[in-house]
Amino acid sequence: MSYFAAAVTRGRSGWTASELDLSDVADVDQVADLMRDVDPDALVSLLFIEADDAYLTVLRLDDGEDLRVFGSDAAYADDSRLGKLLIGDVTEPATEAAIDGDLDDLEPVVAADDDEDPPVVDPTATPIGDADLLADLGVSAHKLLALCATDGLLPADVTAEVCQAIGCGDEVEELREA
Numbered sequence: 001m002s003y004f005a006a007a008v009t010r011g012r013s014g015w016t017a018s019e020l021d022l023s024d025v026a027d028v029d030q031v032a033d034l035m036r037d038v039d040p041d042a043l044v045s046l047l048f049i050e051a052d053d054a055y056l057t058v059l060r061l062d063d064g065e066d067l068r069v070f071g072s073d074a075a076y077a078d079d080s081r082l083g084k085l086l087i088g089d090v091t092e093p094a095t096e097a098a099i100d101g102d103l104d105d106l107e108p109v110v111a112a113d114d115d116e117d118p119p120v121v122d123p124t125a126t127p128i129g130d131a132d133l134l135a136d137l138g139v140s141a142h143k144l145l146a147l148c149a150t151d152g153l154l155p156a157d158v159t160a161e162v163c164q165a166i167g168c169g170d171e172v173e174e175l176r177e178a
Helices: 028-038 081-087 141-149 155-166 169-177
Strands: 003-011 014-019 044-051 055-062 065-071
Touching: 003 028, 003 155, 003 169, 014 169, 028 044, 028 055, 028 065, 028 081, 044 081, 044 155, 055 081, 055 155, 065 081, 141 155, 155 169
Parallel strands: none
Antiparallel strands: 003 014, 003 044, 044 055, 055 065
């Protein structure tokens, strides 16, 4: 299973981003250690893991402590070693009040090729973990869950939208293009 892992840290001078290699990690604690190593003095450390254009996992550390995890679909734990490692121990479903509301205000970033049909989101996807982990940065649980459920959005699109909203979109885009 292929993946892209972008570590985004906010220190006193702003946001920075770097790609992480998770191939040798044995557990989620080692992933948290890698996040801390990116910037030991970071006020906020985020890790966006996009796997096989199907799954998004977001991890967060505040001042290097209290790891919080969100996964776009619990099935990721069954589909890969990395998924099991990242979200295998997360048992609580990511809940938010019904997402039946109008999603027009989300203005998602969609990088779709006109010659291809956009992928269809799995209606059986079960988001798990802390969907509210980005709320204080400007992305509510409702918005995060709505983005993950939006038909045609890939995990990379969700990451781009979230990063744009929290102010680190340019840093992640530069990392992706490198």
